[in-house]
Amino acid sequence: MISLPEALELIEAHAKPLPSVRLPLEAVHGKVLADPLVASQDIPLFTQSAVDGYAVFAADTVSAVEGLPIRLRISGMVRAGQYESPSQPLRGAIKIFTGGKLPRGADAVLMKEAVREEGDSILVTRPVAEGENVRYRGEEFRRGAVVFPAGARITPPVLGLLAGFGRAHVRVHRAPTVTLAVTGDELIPPGTRLRRGQIYDSNSLALSAAIQEFGLEPPTILHLRDDRDATREALGSALEDSDVLITVGGVSVGDYDLVKEALSELEVKTIYWRLAIKPGMPNYFGVRRKFRHSHLVFGLPGNPVAALLSFHQLVKPALARLRGYRRESPVSISARLAREARKKPGRMEWVRARLREERGELVATPLEGQGSHMLGGLAEANCLIRFPLEEDRLEEGAKVEVELLSWRD
Ligand code: AMP
Ligand code: MG
8 A cells, every 4th residue: 555645656757748739719728838938029018007197207297286286288198009109209298098108208197086187287286206107018028038837727817818918829738538437236327216236326427527627528438337348348448548547436355346457458557556545545546558648547446435535636636747737736724623533543534524714713623424435524525634644543622734625626
């Protein structure tokens, strides 16, 4: 058995970014930049006003005071999108709107609200500082500067920046394709009638949703019976068809746990099997290299909580690498334990809990239903308490580390 950090290192070593494709900007939200974004022009591209008001020469206003205002004649107007200065060099004040190019000779802008307008003049009652309400050319990005390194995720603001540089296309990493193969003779789809001993398949839907919430296309879903030949055959073609194969169930030590055997017959090399974590001990990771392309295989445990948490903690980092970025480790924060918790030493345990603030302090309360099959506890949880591998008891009031639980990242 290996620990979670060891497993994550092995995953990192085998998951490499997929090749890049050039796509229109409309199609890249959520994808990852394959090249650095280099500023193709200064931003802002020209020195402009940050407000609606009057462009002036600051030195003209030095002696302005409330009781003795300075009168400046309005000698013209600049609107956003208008480039030529109406008056050169500047005399008096020029009416200007947000984003309008600062006329030559002006070095400051007075907000409309800060002056008194009187016919074709304004009255200025205080000195204006040079640069006031001015956005200078290149003050945010200089042409040639690296705005983002390769590997940045394209969030809405990144998309806005790309558009702001006039980009219509960008190179991004291809997104991995995923097959989800759910195993078990006992499983039937929701909406059909249960016979004795059967249960509804909950993992297909829950994992498929988690995959999509992570920003990927819906996976291909296969339902496999616990049968040697059928399992081998189905997993064989799934391996051909997708970058990542996720199997669910059948990866433990039972007589009908056939997944590992089938994968080894399909020349998938085992990288790890069994982790010192709870829930999620019967976890498998393997790789098949073919024509310089690696296919990754995750064998997740069948118990629904174990399956979802394993996806969250092991598969997401791999998918992130294939997509071209490193998933940030979930934020770990320190909280006070609301009541005692016990376990056997030897495995790190994730205790499903709710975190709340109480008199300025964060308090984590373990939830009922900590079994690997008990989805209720996971559904209610907003955090996981890290119960360290060697510990067997955490006392009430103890300081514990918790990870916030978000399905999105
Ligand atoms: P296994 O890992 O195949 O031994 O399954 C462990 C437990 O998880 C068993 O109780 C299975 O019935 C249950 N299980 C496996 N797959 C699913 C699934 N897709 N939906 C709900 N429960 C499942
Ligand atoms: Mg099974």
